[in-house]
Amino acid sequence: MKDIARELEVSISTVSKALKNSEEIGRDTKEKVQAFAKLYNYKPNNIAISLKNKHTRNIGVIIPDIVHHFFTTVFRGIEKYANSRGYNVIVCVSDDSFNKEVINMEMLANGSIDGFILSLADETLEKGDFTHLKQIREQGIPLVCFDRTTAEVECDKVIINDTDISYEVVTKLIKDKRKRIGLVTNIGFGDVSNKRAKGYKKALLENNLIYDENLVLRLAYHDVNEQQISEFFKTQNVDAVLCVNEIFAMHCMGMAQTLGFSVPEDIAFVGFSDGILSKFSKPPLTAVAQHGDQMGQTAAEILIGKIEAEMDEEDIETYRTEIIQATLIERGSTRN
Amino acid sequence: MKDIARELEVSISTVSKALKNSEEIGRDTKEKVQAFAKLYNYKPNNIAISLKNKHTRNIGVIIPDIVHHFFTTVFRGIEKYANSRGYNVIVCVSDDSFNKEVINMEMLANGSIDGFILSLADETLEKGDFTHLKQIREQGIPLVCFDRTTAEVECDKVIINDTDISYEVVTKLIKDKRKRIGLVTNIGFGDVSNKRAKGYKKALLENNLIYDENLVLRLAYHDVNEQQISEFFKTQNVDAVLCVNEIFAMHCMGMAQTLGFSVPEDIAFVGFSDGILSKFSKPPLTAVAQHGDQMGQTAAEILIGKIEAEMDEEDIETYRTEIIQATLIERGSTRN
DNA sequence: TATTAACACGAAACCGTTTTCGTAGTTTTA
DNA sequence: TAAAACTACGAAAACGGTTTCGTGTTAATA
Secondary structure, three states, X not given: OHHHHHHHOOOHHHHHHHHOOOOOOOHHHHXXXXXXHHHOOOOOOHHHHHHHHOOOOEEEEEEOOOOOXXXXXXXXXXXXXXXXXXXXXXXXXXXXXXXXHHHHHHHHXXXXXXXXXXXXXXXXXXXXXXXXXXXXXXXXXXXXEEOOOOOOOOOXXXXXXXXXXXXXXXXXXXXXXXXXXXXXXXXXXXXXXXXXXXXXXXXXXXXXXXXXHHHEEEEOOOOOOHHHHHHHHHHHOOOXXXXXXXXXXXXXXXHHHHOOOOOOOOOEEEEEEOOXXXXXXXXXXXXXXXXXXXXXXXXXXXXHHHHHHHHOOOOOOOOOEEEEOXXXXXXXXXXX | OHHHHHHHOOOHHHHHHHHOOOOOOOHHHHHHHHHHHHHOOOOOOHHHHHHHHXXXXXXXXXXXXXXXXXXXXXXXXXXHHHHHOOOEEEEEEOOOOHHXXXXXXXXXXXOOOOEEEEOOOHHHHHHOOOHHHHHHHHOOOOEEEEOOOOOOOOOEEEEEOHHHXXXXXXXXXXXXXXXXXXXXXXXXXXXXXXXXXHHHHHHHHHOOOOOOHHHEEEEOOOOOOHHHHHXXXXXXXXXXXXXXXXXXXXXXXXXXXXXOOOOOOOOEEEEEEOOHHHHHXXXXXXXXXXXXXXXXXXXXXXHHHXXXXXXXXXXXXXXXXXXXXXXXXXXXXXXX
């Protein structure tokens, strides 16, 4: 800009205004300046603009894992919508570690971003320490949590109807004459797993089936114990299994087949997430689609809405919890 | 900072220096300032710092797709290394579209980032228009390309030994007494597919097998034509197939099995990428591991090296092409 | 013709930090 | 005791823009 101003013998203010097509500036001057800018391929420095108007048009996304189908679909939804609104996305991966989550948030909360979208790390949920989130809120930085959230922090949230959908799924399995329905879930107790377990339980009880802890298999996501799975299928005599994620479903279905059970005749399988594995497994896995794209888009919409409302000084301190409707996609692992 | 200065009745300069532990400032003043800063939880504004020293500690990553195992592993490698060096990562997805790639690059090349890591969109490769990349280079912004690159742009590159590894794979298949080896590749002609085809061809010719165009099946990645695959297996009588990606491998292996062929007895399968599907397929797919994590880390290392060399005014205008060694992971789809 | 309004532009402050340079006040040296 | 050298700090410019306000010209109005 300085160069343009010097070259055209006008002031920097004039150049700035001319480039912004301000009414103040005369036709000819505007044209000259704009032509010159095109010629020298002038691009305004975003950093300077950010410094001036105190917002960056960047949003920070913190997720536990990026090599994970569900999170990537959410991310895609966020990125798409954010881009369409002229925002960029900075991603940090917490690796399910509390410390990394805290460090990443602090790294970004110093002016680099206008708001956060995040899904909590497992370790954070276990620990139950959410002071970093509360600090963010105190600093007035907008925050939207999705999927793995907590009731302890006041902020906008985007989740799926976990309880209801797993209730529906189990009810459907019961209607299909399944009698001993297993649940394969995580070791840790996240909100999400809890809700899915709750729906599972509710469906059993409402249909006069007993809830038996032996039918609940708990696995470690990052270190699945095949031996444990084998034991489960050998002893529990299940005829249907609901898995809280795709990886568990693949391991379980694979093991069941190895043990000689046929799917879906002997055992039906349903898994959460509807990732890429579900489509290609043998048989294809009936799955609960979580609509990650839509979750991401919704989260980004809420966040950007908050950011821009804040810019306009509208201080609406009210929080939404948007519930995305999960849907069951029937495939070969349950058809009988 | 202003607040601290006012409160402690010193100048802003003093506060700044005290916080940076400058020698210039007296013990007691430093301590007072630092204590005050802790107390009020002062965090320096990154944007202002960026504006001042003309670098942002952000790196821009542009990839064709994020819901894609290989790219996510590369991203994980980038993010991990970048974070360890105090850099953040801004991701944009080109969706394999030339326009989006250009727009994203322009969005970021206005001061938001210190350098780019990118893998070219299919459309860009088809079009052969790389002016946006050249512009970036002319602006002096460091650029590292990985996986999908082009010889037409001078920049650092990180690729795998595509030709060699596919030569090795096919040679191995031949040693395993496979006689009619098919290749399943993309419709478009990216550098990567070409190299893989080259290695395939070379192995055949060196072993006195003829290169037959009929044995090459070309599919559209985003719209796989099952009919075409079925036709291929019915007519070509192949006993081994090399697929340039996992999705093709899954479709092909699935179709072959549906048609009554058994794997690996009748037909052996090998796929590139070694993503999550390979591990869980039936049988598990023998795959070429591309070591995305390492590619990402290497790309980030090179980029950050360039960025920091530039900051130190060392202007090394020499470009590296780092070749990551892919490795074959044998699984059930080839063991006989 | 004098007054006012409209127009086009420039000066300067500002965003939050770093950094260079200048300068009081104090201590050391000659 | 005067000159030199430190010490500890502040003023101000700079990064690259935006924006408010003021002002000199010209055109419209009374």
